[in-house]
Amino acid sequence: xxxxRVHNFSVSLDGFGTGEGQSLEAPFGHAGTRLHEWFxxxxxxxxxxxxxxxxxxxxxxxxxxxxxWGTGIGVEIMGRNKFGPQRGPWTDxxxxxxxxxxxxxxxxxxxxxxxxxxxxxxxxGTTFHFIDASPTDALKVARDAASGLDVRIGxxxxxxRQFLAAxxxxxxxxxxxxxxxxxxxxxxxxxxELEQHFHVESASSPxxxxxxxxxxx
Amino acid sequence: xxxxRVHNFSVSLDGFGTGEGQSLEAPFGHAGTRLHEWFxxxxxxxxxxxxxxxxxxxxxxxxxxxxxWGTGIGVEIMGRNKFGPQRGPWTDxxxxxxxxxxxxxxxxxxxxxxxxxxxxxxxxGTTFHFIDASPTDALKVARDAASGLDVRIGxxxxxxRQFLAAxxxxxxxxxxxxxxxxxxxxxxxxxxELEQHFHVESASSPxxxxxxxxxxx
Numbered sequence: 001x002x003x004x005r006v007h008n009f010s011v012s013l014d015g016f017g018t019g020e021g022q023s024l025e026a027p028f029g030h031a032g033t034r035l036h037e038w039f040x041x042x043x044x045x046x047x048x049x050x051x052x053x054x055x056x057x058x059x060x061x062x063x064x065x066x067x068x069w070g071t072g073i074g075v076e077i078m079g080r081n082k083f084g085p086q087r088g089p090w091t092d093x094x095x096x097x098x099x100x101x102x103x104x105x106x107x108x109x110x111x112x113x114x115x116x117x118x119x120x121x122x123x124x125g126t127t128f129h130f131i132d133a134s135p136t137d138a139l140k141v142a143r144d145a146a147s148g149l150d151v152r153i154g155x156x157x158x159x160x161r162q163f164l165a166a167x168x169x170x171x172x173x174x175x176x177x178x179x180x181x182x183x184x185x186x187x188x189x190x191x192x193e194l195e196q197h198f199h200v201e202s203a204s205s206p207x208x209x210x211x212x213x214x215x216x217x
Numbered sequence: 218x219x220x221x222r223v224h225n226f227s228v229s230l231d232g233f234g235t236g237e238g239q240s241l242e243a244p245f246g247h248a249g250t251r252l253h254e255w256f257x258x259x260x261x262x263x264x265x266x267x268x269x270x271x272x273x274x275x276x277x278x279x280x281x282x283x284x285x286w287g288t289g290i291g292v293e294i295m296g297r298n299k300f301g302p303q304r305g306p307w308t309d310x311x312x313x314x315x316x317x318x319x320x321x322x323x324x325x326x327x328x329x330x331x332x333x334x335x336x337x338x339x340x341x342g343t344t345f346h347f348i349d350a351s352p353t354d355a356l357k358v359a360r361d362a363a364s365g366l367d368v369r370i371g372x373x374x375x376x377x378r379q380f381l382a383a384x385x386x387x388x389x390x391x392x393x394x395x396x397x398x399x400x401x402x403x404x405x406x407x408x409x410e411l412e413q414h415f416h417v418e419s420a421s422s423p424x425x426x427x428x429x430x431x432x433x434x
Contacts (some may be wrong), residue, residue: 013412013429014405015231176393178417178429182409188231192399195230200395202427204419210427212230212395 002143003150003170006160007069009187010035010175010209016184017157022085027098029184035177038209042066048104061205065173074149075142076105079159080113083128089115096120097128108145110138112159135166157185164191172198172214219360220367223377223389224286226404227252227426230393233401234374239302244315246401252394255426259283265321278422282390291366292359293322296376297330300345306332313337314345325362327355329376352383374402381408389415389431 011017012035019031028035039045043057044066057063080086084095097103106125113130120128131138142151153163163169174187188194198214205211228234229252236248245252256262260274261283274280297303301312314320323342330347337345348355359368370380380386391404405411415431422428 013232014403014408176419176427178412178419180405180408180411182405182407186231188397188399190399191231191397194397195395200425202393202395202421202425204421204427208417208419210393210419210421 002074002146002148004139004153004163004168005073005150006153006155006169006172006174008039008066008173008175009155009160010038010177011157011187012177012179012181012184014180014182015186015188016181017155017160017187018081019181019184022081024085027085031181031184034179034181038062038175038177038205038207039066041207044069061203061211062207062209065175065203065211068173069152070106072150073107073152074146075107076109076152076154077138077142077159077163078109078111078154079156080111082154082156082159083111083113090117093117096122099126102126108142109154110142110145112138135163135168139163139168157187161187161190164194167197169214170216172212174212174214176210176212178208219291219363219365220387221356221370221380221385222290222367223370223372223386223391225256225283225390225392226372226377227255227392227394228374228404229396229398229401231397231399232403232405233398234372234377234404235298236398236401239298241302244302248398248401251396251398255279255392255394255422255424256283258424261286278420278428279424279426282392282420282428285390286369287323289367290324290369291363292324293326293369293371294355294359294376294380295326295328295371296373297328298375299371299373300328300330307334310334313339316343319343325359326371327359327362329355352380352385356380356385374404378404378407381411384414386431387433389429391429391431393427393429395425 019029021029041058042063043055043059046055046057083097102123103126109128111128111130114132117130153160199217201213203211236246238246258275259280260272260276261280263272263274300314319340320343325344328345328347331349334347370377416434418430420428
């Protein structure tokens with residue numbers, strides 16, 4: 001059976017996976033880039049930015065974790081708030097995500113939304129599909145499209161939380177960033193005793209973040 | 218100037234420093250002993266339990282942190298909820314803490330409470346004093362009693378949070394325990410951008426917890 005995985009998902013010390021006040025200019029709201037500063041110097045991140053030649057970038061502890069993001073993944077499922085800042089019915093179907101013409105996914109991506117719209121085929125193998133489905137049903141659709149490969153749950157916090165609550169996640173890589181955000185959307189709410197389903201390990205990085213792995217027990 | 222320090226303070230992944238429903242039988246409420254399992258095997262903890270001969274116990278990463286608790290400390294300040302489960306006016310002055318006749322503090326201990334009562338002199342050098350004071354004023358009293366040594370803020374979460382909010386903490390050792398408590402009292406609430414006052418480092422322990430040090434920047 002293919003696995004359901006979460007990768008490179010940052011939370012603050014107080015458990016927020018994103019800040020308050022998402023907008024076109026601020027995908028993570030008042031958190032700005034603070035949850036992801038650990039990620040930007042990595043070879044994996046720079047490889048997405050730089051498509052010609054050697055991307056450079058760090059190859060230490062953070063990169064060891066970051067680089068696992070794409071391996072063996074056939075499909076991503078993401079929440080609508082990861083896809084864009086719009087809420088409610090789509091007023092403008094021109095929006096095709098934050099990632100430009102050639103998004104980093106290179107697989108089908110299922111966007112969970114109560115408001116259907118036509119699929120969007122992007123460059124590089126990414127196609128966005130929009131579905132109104134429970135986590136269980138969305139996962140069934142995603143698995144059918146994944147050709148036996150794994151399914152990545154891409155976020156945001158509320159989407160991951162719903163998949164955790166339904167006990168559908170097999171592996172989760174969480175990055176604890178030593179900042180106190182104070183407000184936004186929490187990852188862990190409503191998941192009391194979550195740890196009983198997982199074997200948890202942690203590794204501190206010299207950059208100050210701590211990588212947690214939660215592997216289904 | 219003597220420093221104000223926090224040691225061995227455990228929080229869950231979702232940021233709770235204690236559970237819900239404190240009682241005589243459950244000092245940490247529904248959290249039970251789950252926040253402190255990392256601590257019990259250490260030589261430091263066992264040394265408190267065993268006063269004759271070699272206490273044994275682990276001497277690895279967890280003990281390296283745990284053992285710093287008493288060094289250079291002249292006084293502890295604690296909140297009333299750390300001292301006991303009673304609320305409101307004291308109805309029974311027989312209560313003298315959870316720690317038996319010979320508490321592990323061996324210094325004066327100032328208990329913050331709105332309800333005064335006479336000091337209690339215990340065996341081994343611990344004296345509990347009860348004061349109704351702001352963090353700043355309590356710290357002044359404690360420093361006067363500390364003979365130039367450091368002051369430890371012993372908890373609970375609400376007491377530490379008040380000292381952090383008043384920017385009075387110089388050093389803090391926090392232990393992130395990989396459990397999701399779901400409810401209780403949070404450590405980080407109301408402390409947005411706390412990290413700007415501190416240099417933060419982290420060390421993962423093979424036992425699964427992560428030790429954070431926050432040192433005044």
